[in-house]
Amino acid sequence: xxxxxxxxDVMGGDFGPRVTIPAALIALEKYPNLSFLFFGxxxxxxTYISRFSTAYRSRIQFIxxxxxxxxxxPFVQALRQSxxxxxxxxxxxxxxxxxxxxxxxxxxGALMGxxxxxxxxxxxxxxxxxxxxxxxxxxxSTVMLDLGANVEVSSELLLQFAEMGNIxxxxxxxxTAPRINLLNIGTENNKGTTVLKTAHxxxxxxxxxxxxxxxxxxxxxxxxxxxxxxxxxxxxxxxxALEGVAKNILALLFKKSSEEFGLCTKIKRLxxxxxxxxxxxxxxxxxxxxxxxxxxxGLSSVVVKSHGGANIRAFYYAIEYAISQIEHQxxxxxxxxxxxxxxx
Amino acid sequence: xxxxxxxxDVMGGDFGPRVTIPAALIALEKYPNLSFLFFGxxxxxxTYISRFSTAYRSRIQFIxxxxxxxxxxPFVQALRQSxxxxxxxxxxxxxxxxxxxxxxxxxxGALMGxxxxxxxxxxxxxxxxxxxxxxxxxxxSTVMLDLGANVEVSSELLLQFAEMGNIxxxxxxxxTAPRINLLNIGTENNKGTTVLKTAHxxxxxxxxxxxxxxxxxxxxxxxxxxxxxxxxxxxxxxxxALEGVAKNILALLFKKSSEEFGLCTKIKRLxxxxxxxxxxxxxxxxxxxxxxxxxxxGLSSVVVKSHGGANIRAFYYAIEYAISQIEHQxxxxxxxxxxxxxxx
Numbered sequence: 001x002x003x004x005x006x007x008x009d010v011m012g013g014d015f016g017p018r019v020t021i022p023a024a025l026i027a028l029e030k031y032p033n034l035s036f037l038f039f040g041x042x043x044x045x046x047t048y049i050s051r052f053s054t055a056y057r058s059r060i061q062f063i064x065x066x067x068x069x070x071x072x073x074p075f076v077q078a079l080r081q082s083x084x085x086x087x088x089x090x091x092x093x094x095x096x097x098x099x100x101x102x103x104x105x106x107x108x109g110a111l112m113g114x115x116x117x118x119x120x121x122x123x124x125x126x127x128x129x130x131x132x133x134x135x136x137x138x139x140x141s142t143v144m145l146d147l148g149a150n151v152e153v154s155s156e157l158l159l160q161f162a163e164m165g166n167i168x169x170x171x172x173x174x175x176t177a178p179r180i181n182l183l184n185i186g187t188e189n190n191k192g193t194t195v196l197k198t199a200h201x202x203x204x205x206x207x208x209x210x211x212x213x214x215x216x217x218x219x220x221x222x223x224x225x226x227x228x229x230x231x232x233x234x235x236x237x238x239x240x241a242l243e244g245v246a247k248n249i250l251a252l253l254f255k256k257s258s259e260e261f262g263l264c265t266k267i268k269r270l271x272x273x274x275x276x277x278x279x280x281x282x283x284x285x286x287x288x289x290x291x292x293x294x295x296x297x298g299l300s301s302v303v304v305k306s307h308g309g310a311n312i313r314a315f316y317y318a319i320e321y322a323i324s325q326i327e328h329q330x331x332x333x334x335x336x337x338x339x340x341x342x343x344x
Numbered sequence: 345x346x347x348x349x350x351x352x353d354v355m356g357g358d359f360g361p362r363v364t365i366p367a368a369l370i371a372l373e374k375y376p377n378l379s380f381l382f383f384g385x386x387x388x389x390x391t392y393i394s395r396f397s398t399a400y401r402s403r404i405q406f407i408x409x410x411x412x413x414x415x416x417x418p419f420v421q422a423l424r425q426s427x428x429x430x431x432x433x434x435x436x437x438x439x440x441x442x443x444x445x446x447x448x449x450x451x452x453g454a455l456m457g458x459x460x461x462x463x464x465x466x467x468x469x470x471x472x473x474x475x476x477x478x479x480x481x482x483x484x485s486t487v488m489l490d491l492g493a494n495v496e497v498s499s500e501l502l503l504q505f506a507e508m509g510n511i512x513x514x515x516x517x518x519x520t521a522p523r524i525n526l527l528n529i530g531t532e533n534n535k536g537t538t539v540l541k542t543a544h545x546x547x548x549x550x551x552x553x554x555x556x557x558x559x560x561x562x563x564x565x566x567x568x569x570x571x572x573x574x575x576x577x578x579x580x581x582x583x584x585a586l587e588g589v590a591k592n593i594l595a596l597l598f599k600k601s602s603e604e605f606g607l608c609t610k611i612k613r614l615x616x617x618x619x620x621x622x623x624x625x626x627x628x629x630x631x632x633x634x635x636x637x638x639x640x641x642g643l644s645s646v647v648v649k650s651h652g653g654a655n656i657r658a659f660y661y662a663i664e665y666a667i668s669q670i671e672h673q674x675x676x677x678x679x680x681x682x683x684x685x686x687x688x
Contacts, residue, residue, distance in 0.1 A: 074532050151529070151537055183581065185495070185577055187416075192577070193495055218585065222592070233529055237529060237581050240562040241562065241589075243562050244561060245586050245589040246593070
């Protein structure tokens, strides 16, 4: 097993070191070949690092910085103030080859902007796309892109997203001919925007892609497609709608409500959990926490964005998502695949 | 109570008369002042009508037609073949003043197209918007528009949607100053498309509207807004994503699975239901079936689109949605409100 080094923006996300460092510890336990470069405020982090055994501590290197990009800061302002920030330093570590991937739960706009600025995009790629694995009801996953990197797209760009998604699904989901669909508000040829209709016609001509046609967003979790292609605006809208409802329903069923203290309620909840065990397991499959992490596909290195509100478990999944992409050599595979297409 | 007459496209939806006629019967039972004009194939409908008592039968008038618009037919083709179809006849009945509203579960594109063609739009309205009440986790509702009538919009159109949604929410939800939000992929000023950013700036200047800013789609069911304004493409994507997940999770928990026959399983399910009763009631609140029906807001009469896949209960809710709009005189209120704005 070759060595893995990840650059971690310790300060990113709503909870900073309180979530990112314990999540990194889980990863260190699970992957013996893994090391971390931590970027962040050392005084805020020391409590959490002090819980590491010496063996684990030897596998992390802490690079202290006072500066962190705020979660809600607009991109332009964030960029201006990004010097010496934990996020920028983490991305720079990847750009300089000191780490193979970077993970951050921080400001999405800033992360995408800095990544595009500092890390070489792949030569064949017009614009990178934010890509995620969407959990489906049957416990499988669907690749979805773009989820917010490109608010407006051309039909050519959608085609390239389909090509990237195809390669990503082949490697990450181990598929031979991933089923590709375009997200639309209907399945008939005449539905949607002009851009979508053109992309649809062009994709139908592509014999190297297993293009199935349009898909509507009520089928996102039904595993009808292996790759769902869309512009960054609708992708973001669809994904967040899905996550919002799934989280709300899970909370309704399983939250530890502070309003209810009675013994009767506790027994009822316990009984409920026991009875619901099988269903709970199934619901877990569509729990967005378990599929946390979006990657900026099309860059020459792996950059993973975790949810800002991720808990330790969810942030760990984002780390795992980065490791899996390194192991599958995703950037290299995408470049190879697209070069091959161009030569045809 | 004044008399109410509704025009019903009996053939619309995936199940036609099997769903639409029993749903109409529930409405007849509930509203003593209600009559129906049924449009559809009489031979396919007679079985269901024969179950009506004579008293109820006297409150329906059946207009037979052989022609029905197919669910998947593209709009242009549907329009060409729409003559003497159940849907067109139902809309014409409203246009001619024979009924106060029309309800159909048929082809959405055809229904919107025919409604816009045959029913006068309100003088102050640029383009009608498909509008629905979205169920929220706390058992309340949020008005959302546009849900698919306008795939591409201008910032001026979004402003008019906000004005229409404001009046709709005041009347239908009995609110004094509905909280209005624009759907976007972030809440900062610089997020989203140019159209959205312009609409956001213009709405901020409107002192007559309780505009709150952007909202993301993971908050759709959290009742943070009373009116959510968006273009028809993203609205449709968001709503269907929400419905798809909600339906999938409800099915997971409460479906009568054909795979499981064992007594043990049945007892377990029964126990589960008893224990889950309170949660089930809450989940019911976000069940899309209970909030079925989208209306084409901005026309001079009420036209309601039911889901194609609606069951009897859900289709009944679409009928109720139409009745409620007639009782609140929604078209008249919107015209009054917009005229008032223009005079200012």
